[in-house]
Amino acid sequence: MSEVRTLKVALLGCGNVGAQVARILIDDADALAARTGARLELQGIAVRNLDAKRDVELPQELFTTDAEVLVKDADLVIELMGGIEPARTLILTAMRHGACVVSGNKALLAQDGPTLYEEADKAGVQLSYEAAVAGAIPILRPIRDSLSGDRITRVLGIVNGTTNFILDQMDSTGAQFADALAEAQRLGYAEADPTADIEGYDAAAKAAILASLSFHTRFALEDVSCEGITSVTAADIAAAKEAGFVIKLLAIAEKLVDEDGKTGVSVRVHPTLLPREHPLAAVRGAFNAVFIEAENAGELMFYGQGAGGTPTASAVLGDLVSAARRIVLGGPGRTETTTGHVPSLPIDAAVTSYYIGLDVADQPGVLARIAQLFAEHGVSIEIMRQTIHRDADSNVESAELRIVTHRAREAALAATVEAVRRLDVINSVTSVLRVEGV
Template sequence: MTTPLDTTDVKAPHRPLKVALLGCGNVGSQVARILLEDAEALAARTGASLELIGIAVRRLDAPREVPLPQDLFTTDAESLVKDADLVIELLGGIEPARTLIQTAIAHGACVVSANKALLAAEGPALYEQADAAGVQLSYEAAVAGAIPILRPIRDSLAGDKITRVLGIVNGTTNFILDQMDTTGAEFATALAEAQRLGYAEADPTADIEGHDAAAKASILASLSFHTRFALQDVHCEGITSISARDIEAAREAGLVIKLLAIAEKTVSPEGLAGVSVRVHPTLLSREHPLAAVRGAFNAVFVEAEYAGELMFYGQGAGGTPTASAVLGDLVSAARRIVLGGPGRTETTTGQVPALGIESVQTSYCIGLTVTDQPGVLAQLTQIFADHEVSIETMRQTIHHGSEGQQAFAELRIVTHRALESALARTVADIRELPVTTEITSVLRVEGI
């Protein structure tokens, strides 16, 4: 006599999960290709097959580099998201991305987005909506492309206390500054090369003015310090004022200039503990790990109380690398649906105040020209003393004018760490000195 198998503990196969893709540009086309080509492997990892039910685009007849089944394309994005279990948003910009994500969440779909501009501007409202609906809103690809940085901050370091995050999170600006450093090119020449190679857009404003990095900085800060920081909380400066002479002077001093996104715990002059979030060109020691990040690569350097110093490095842009991050989020969200349970988004446990850059403790490197006459250095050092700012190093180069022209001195002054507000007042007073011809640059210094 045979005993029938007890199948009460055998779990039935999960139904296929419907995936809607919004946008089919460089990243979207690679996401679609991988979903179709690697369907079996993705199903094995998630516990359910992932069925790409449609790709929403603005134009059905637009040329596309990756050949995809034409019957997948649609211009009716709203109907597509209403029928999906998982929605991948790769449209960029605020609208219609925001409305479509809200529609997807309202209909119970988990959302994966690479839209840093939207998340920086509207993230808090979208996170709250996702939490209320019990769905997952994931956005690993919104910061540093293929580099897995958001999940390690959110999950791996959840039991630690992050004190500081420094990141090269924009490949375009890193390529430009690297070109200037390695070839001696001026900014305009390096930008033109970045555009020729496809690293920079025809309108590179968002990159070179720091706006793209600022959006990513707000996301990094929000996860690192469990507080929702908005784009307006980020102090932002770009790289358009960086000259070949600045790069050369940095090299002579053993430094390199990088556009850094920085989020760190600090204390205001009034004693208020908070977090400063900022993006600006920064002088780094060439010994610092971030100084070795070349070309269009990205890297994020994390300092935590228990783990110490960590660095995450990799390709920060490109269709296939960014698609890797998108699909990592997709598999995570799909597994959550298969296994059940609430969606996992951000962990906001407190409300740490955002402090302005005036509360930051930093160092300055000030480049200026002054008339070459007795007493100039005494006047300068007195201004530093008046604002309680200490000079660490001073380099002086005398330029003798031709007949009938007065000689002048070119100075590079590096300060010890001091309050940003005191340093800014020092520079303002130096600018007003009759002997000051020009302040050529003011750069913050980190990591030395």
């Protein structure tokens, strides 16, 4: 019987996910060897601070601050540092020295993925990044492999657990945004600085990756229209609930034909109303889900834990085993599947519905004037609800209108809202949210 080959593994970063990856590599070494046909030997763990306290007890001799030396001598490199630099330089160094790379760095991949893919192709190595989107959910490999013989037309994703938890808390308990955010921070779902989550930046990076794989074209972060959830109020949540909707932060990538007949892809992230019967509406807490529409496969949904050390480590190890098997069996690295150059379309080209909240003067003819303005812009009203309010101090009555439109071009809908704002009977536009799934 021939001796089992040993592959040297370098780990960059030992945070929540990295520590679990190291633990699994050590504890499950025999099982991983059986699956890959080689021993995966953890050679070292590059960290900034050797003395930092870690949740998992690991051999101290594995830790080093010299990441460059570590990656130059590795067969497989796992990058879990996050950020752009030095992660980018270390990944490029690793690939130029013949190492396959597994990364969970969605920000780097969204910003500079094309350079990394090109370098991987040139070096004949594999670059894998399942952990970069939706944690433990196997979504990137199914898109790249299982659906490679189909045409994906649309991807809708809840890809940020923090924002889903916040919106779910607001929906289920009636909490205000600030209170739901504080609860997310208390439970460890949100960072002390939650900006990347609540402003949609984290979801936008993942949207760029999903779009690139789904439509075989390189999309970067600047191609994604991004809007966070900070403007979503408890009143919006309650009104949506009353109308049979739930609000989710969605990452959306879809193939469209614009008004000039040009085919392209719109990639966007924004708070969205979904009918409560839609599969994504049932995704609760900090869970993630990705809903795919394809020409032949139809509708598919992938659901699971979108964050956390152990779940995300599962995705990392899946990529690692795949890359290790490629090394053992031989052959070229798995390359990027960008075979076309579909242009990125601005959000104005998207076809959607709007949910609009208005505070208006309570006087005759107001509804008719608003309806006429919508008609002039080619936008049809599907639902209009009116509630009368009386100010206790001034004793002046006003009306709150909640309007849901039929589907129309984003540009037409946005122009309609701006025209409505200018009407003298409008006190304020209290909310504007998009509607999908109807």
